[in-house]
Amino acid sequence: MIEKIYDDIMRETCLKYVHESGVRVYMLPMTGYSTAVAQFTAKFGSQDNAFSLNGGEFHKVPDGTAHYLEHKLFESEENDAFRLFAQTGASCNAGTSFDYTQYYFSCTDSFKENLEILLGFVQDPYFTPENVEKERGIIGQEITMYRDSPGWRVFTNLLEGLYSVNPVRNDIAGTVETIAEITEKTLYDCYNAYYNPANMYLCVAGNFDPDEVVAVCEDKLKKREPLDVRTAAFNEPLTVNKRRMELTMPVAKPIFEIGFKRPALSGQAQIDEYIHFNILFDMIFGSVSDFFGRMRDSGLINEQFSDGVFNGRGFCIPFLRGESVDPDAVLAEIQRELRAFKTVPPSRKDFDRIKRATYGSLVRDFTSADAVASTLSEAALRDSSPFATIDTAAKAEYEKMLELLLGLDEENVCISIVKGDS
Amino acid sequence: MLYTDFDELSRSDSAAAAYILTDCCKKFPTYSELSKHLANLYSASLYSNVNFAWSGMRVAAVKANVLDNAYALNGENLEAEMCEILCECLLSPNTKDGAFDETATANMRAEIIDDIDSVINEKSSYAAQRGAMTAYKGEPMETPPVGTHEQAERITPETAYRAYSKMLETARIHIVCSGSSDFTDTERVFTEAFSKLERGKICELKKVPSKLKSEPAVFADTIPMEQAILRMYFKAPDFDDFRAALMLSVILGGMTTSRFFLNIREKQSLCYYCACTGNRILRTLTAYAGVEPQNIELTKQAILNELTDIRENGVTDEELEAAKLDLYNRYSSMRDNPSAMVAWYHGQILDDGILSPEEECREIEKVTSERIRAAARAYTLDTVYTLCSPHLDGTTDNNGEEAAE
Numbered sequence: 099m100i101e102k103i104y105d106d107i108m109r110e111t112c113l114k115y116v117h118e119s120g121v122r123v124y125m126l127p128m129t130g131y132s133t134a135v136a137q138f139t140a141k142f143g144s145q146d147n148a149f150s151l152n153g154g155e156f157h158k159v160p161d162g163t164a165h166y167l168e169h170k171l172f173e174s175e176e177n178d179a180f181r182l183f184a185q186t187g188a189s190c191n192a193g194t195s196f197d198y199t200q201y202y203f204s205c206t207d208s209f210k211e212n213l214e215i216l217l218g219f220v221q222d223p224y225f226t227p228e229n230v231e232k233e234r235g236i237i238g239q240e241i242t243m244y245r246d247s248p249g250w251r252v253f254t255n256l257l258e259g260l261y262s263v264n265p266v267r268n269d270i271a272g273t274v275e276t277i278a279e280i281t282e283k284t285l286y287d288c289y290n291a292y293y294n295p296a297n298m299y300l301c302v303a304g305n306f307d308p309d310e311v312v313a314v315c316e317d318k319l320k321k322r323e324p325l326d327v328r329t330a331a332f333n334e335p336l337t338v339n340k341r342r343m344e345l346t347m348p349v350a351k352p353i354f355e356i357g358f359k360r361p362a363l364s365g366q367a368q369i370d371e372y373i374h375f376n377i378l379f380d381m382i383f384g385s386v387s388d389f390f391g392r393m394r395d396s397g398l399i400n401e402q403f404s405d406g407v408f409n410g411r412g413f414c415i416p417f418l419r420g421e422s423v424d425p426d427a428v429l430a431e432i433q434r435e436l437r438a439f440k441t442v443p444p445s446r447k448d449f450d451r452i453k454r455a456t457y458g459s460l461v462r463d464f465t466s467a468d469a470v471a472s473t474l475s476e477a478a479l480r481d482s483s484p485f486a487t488i489d490t491a492a493k494a495e496y497e498k499m500l501e502l503l504l505g506l507d508e509e510n511v512c513i514s515i516v517k518g519d520s
Numbered sequence: 521m522l523y524t525d526f527d528e529l530s531r532s533d534s535a536a537a538a539y540i541l542t543d544c545c546k547k548f549p550t551y552s553e554l555s556k557h558l559a560n561l562y563s564a565s566l567y568s569n570v571n572f573a574w575s576g577m578r579v580a581a582v583k584a585n586v587l588d589n590a591y592a593l594n595g596e597n598l599e600a601e602m603c604e605i606l607c608e609c610l611l612s613p614n615t616k617d618g619a620f621d622e623t624a625t626a627n628m629r630a631e632i633i634d635d636i637d638s639v640i641n642e643k644s645s646y647a648a649q650r651g652a653m654t655a656y657k658g659e660p661m662e663t664p665p666v667g668t669h670e671q672a673e674r675i676t677p678e679t680a681y682r683a684y685s686k687m688l689e690t691a692r693i694h695i696v697c698s699g700s701s702d703f704t705d706t707e708r709v710f711t712e713a714f715s716k717l718e719r720g721k722i723c724e725l726k727k728v729p730s731k732l733k734s735e736p737a738v739f740a741d742t743i744p745m746e747q748a749i750l751r752m753y754f755k756a757p758d759f760d761d762f763r764a765a766l767m768l769s770v771i772l773g774g775m776t777t778s779r780f781f782l783n784i785r786e787k788q789s790l791c792y793y794c795a796c797t798g799n800r801i802l803r804t805l806t807a808y809a810g811v812e813p814q815n816i817e818l819t820k821q822a823i824l825n826e827l828t829d830i831r832e833n834g835v836t837d838e839e840l841e842a843a844k845l846d847l848y849n850r851y852s853s854m855r856d857n858p859s860a861m862v863a864w865y866h867g868q869i870l871d872d873g874i875l876s877p878e879e880e881c882r883e884i885e886k887v888t889s890e891r892i893r894a895a896a897r898a899y900t901l902d903t904v905y906t907l908c909s910p911h912l913d914g915t916t917d918n919n920g921e922e923a924a925e
Contacts, residue, residue, distance in 0.1 A: 133853040184777040187845025191776075206852035232789055239792035242747040243810050248641050304856075348743050350637035386559050391552040394627060400634050421634060451559045454593070458562025461591050466856060492593070 105485035120296030142292030148330035162272015179219040225282035259512035301474035304467030352517040354425035379405035522691035532667030537684035538580035600705040607713035619677035651905035698858035729757040748908030759898035762800035764891035769798040851877035
């Protein structure tokens with residue numbers, strides 16, 4: 099049974115179907131496109147560092163396990179997935195985030211064959227002591243590469259500063275020490291728990307035939323006993339762990355990220371907060387704002403200054419980032435500006451302008467098969483409509499934005515700074 | 521796209537001019553006012569960048585990106601309005617008495633200096649820039665397209681304006697549009713705006729490959745970092761079979777079944793990434809890898825071994841087919857991406873004829889193992905650059921020192 103989800107703003111129809119195994123499938127065919135993109139995702143990310151099955155005991159897993167598993171899944175007993183995709187010309191890869199792991203390909207030809215490869219290798223783990231050991235050095239190098247990136251370090255330090263116990267504070271790839279604990283058993287245990295079909299979804303966008311997707315799913319998706327897999331809960335305080343994080347690395351000018359700690363939401367409430375905070379911060383701090391012009395003219399910030407909202411399972415962080423000779427002074431100015439806007443709120447005209455710009459950006463994102471597949475995957479992760487974000491932007495309300503502004507505690511904030519040797 | 525002859529003296533001024541053009545104009549005299557107007561147009565974007573079109577030529581690209589009229593909530597003609605703003609910015613900048621606006625210039629000077637200095641923030645970009653200093657010594661690409669810190673400090677409203685005036689007078693200007701529109705409005709707006717422009721002697725486009733050194737240069741930098749970066753530059757100034765060179769770079773390090781990926785990363789576990797990229801005009805191939813400092817020599821030798829093997833034995837049928845399929849997939853998907861289509865046609869303006877992505881696929885199909893082998897023989901090691909920590913490899917600081925191999 100295929101459900102049709104039509105959106106009258108985008109004038110697009112998304113098809114949703116739930117396979118017998120429990121895998122949810124979202125499809126959005128795009129007329130006039132050459133490319134097809136498929137993303138097969140397991141709700142298993144770096145945050146999932148302790149789990150129980152069917153109400154049993156919790157098992158702790160080393161940090162970096164989800165990412166390690168992602169690396170190893172491409173390998174099979176006979177042929178690795180990269181070689182198989184090379185025979186069709188598809189471009190393939192995978193990524194691990196805090197709350198999911200995704201495997202994907204993009205192709206202009208042989209779509210059915212590529213989808214079979216994707217579903218095939220993700221459902222066919224092959225971990226041995228030797229191949230797990232071989233990967234340790236490669237992942238160690240990846241970890242080292244990120245440790246040399248000030249942009250990544252300033253971000254991960256911000257998470258560590260904001261959160262006391264939420265595992266989002268730990269690096270996605272783990273550390274050289276934590277990955278040393280990972281064995282083929284760790285990977286199989288996590289695979290069997292989290293790569294259960296009911297915990298997975300497939301999203302396809304672009305140039306493809308939905309009937310072909312259904313046929314491949316019917317043929318290739320394996321049925322397994324449903325499992326009740328639960329990640330260990332944690333009790334994260336509402337206030338920030340640390341207000342200031344600082345690290346010294348080779349950088350020309352200090353770089354910073356400022357994050358406000360917000361209670362985590364889910365479903366439509368999470369989307370509402372995402373859209374309205376984006377509008378609020380763009381209005382107060384974006385390139386159109388008086389704040390931006392004033393601070394840029396004073397030399398305290400430059401064009402790198404930007405804002406956004408980083409949210410996912412268990413976290414919501416409206417943030418600002420940039421470069422400055424004095425990041426602490428930037429934070430003080432930001433807090434002053436927020437207080438000023440609480441007294442004299444932004445105008446409805448400014449709100450309408452940024453609402454329109456936010457809508458425009460999201461519509462523009464909807465014009466590549468990659469971006470549309472990612473939008474479907476995000477919606478599947480949240481269990482919301484694929485068009486919910488765009489619809490929320492198109493219908494954003496001034497009052498909701500105002501409520502967020504007035505409810506924002508500008509003191510519940512952490513600043514992460516990476517500065518050079520002075 | 522505004523193509524001009526490269527001129528060392530105006531390197532930073534030309535960059536500042538291009539950036540100021542998309543920061544403000546007479547009609548929207550501040551960045552904030554222009555940004556507000558663009559936000560009203562559903563977050564339309566306007567930006568510029570400068571780069572080397574190829575050795576000896578510079579290109580300033582001024583780009584506008586706007587939502588298709590079909591998605592405007594109130595039936596606005598976004599395309600026409602955006603083209604008018606673009607023409608305003610290009611042809612009616614915020615100037616007074618032969619100089620750009622003081623504040624706009626000061627902001628841009630600061631931004632350019634920050635850009636130049638902050639390259640150290642990303643180690644791979646820093647390695648690429650430092651490697652280029654040796655690989656392209658004596659050529660324009662030796663220093664960044666926006667210039668050096670010292671050059672940028674000398675930008676004034678007058679010097680930037682002079683660079684702008686010269687650019688407008690002598691540049692070969694190409695207007696490339698891509699998207700779902702028929703661009704009738706674009707053509708009308710640009711034809712009208714440019715008909716009033718007075719032009720001088722338009723520069724000639726020319727191809728200049730990068731020069732090959734008589735002996736490979738070896739250069740090392742040390743800064744505090746955990747991983748080391750290796751970059752190896754190969755050149756073939758007299759080899760004009762660019763499709764064979766492209767296939768060579770794909771087979772060496774441009775796909776997930778490349779030799780570097782399979783043999784250097786997967787089999788030898790020497791690094792997380794090891795890849796190869798080429799430049800068809802400069803006729804260069806660059807191999808690069810992030811490695812543990814103690815593995816630099818091993819990785820360098822492994823890269824040379826792969827090239828030597830292709831020189832001696834050519835490539836397998838499987839490699840040839842995989843590289844063709846990989847390129848076919850890249851080219852066939854290009855039509856889904858307007859920016860990629862602009863870059864595609866921009867990349868061919870020096871060619872005798874312009875090919876569509878589909879026509880290029882047919883040319884790639886004709887490349888043989890023998891042609892790739894010939895490319896491997898033609899490309900010679902020119903420069904080896906390494907960036908690593910002074911504390912992990914046991915060496916002392918040798919910043920800025922060249923060593924003989």
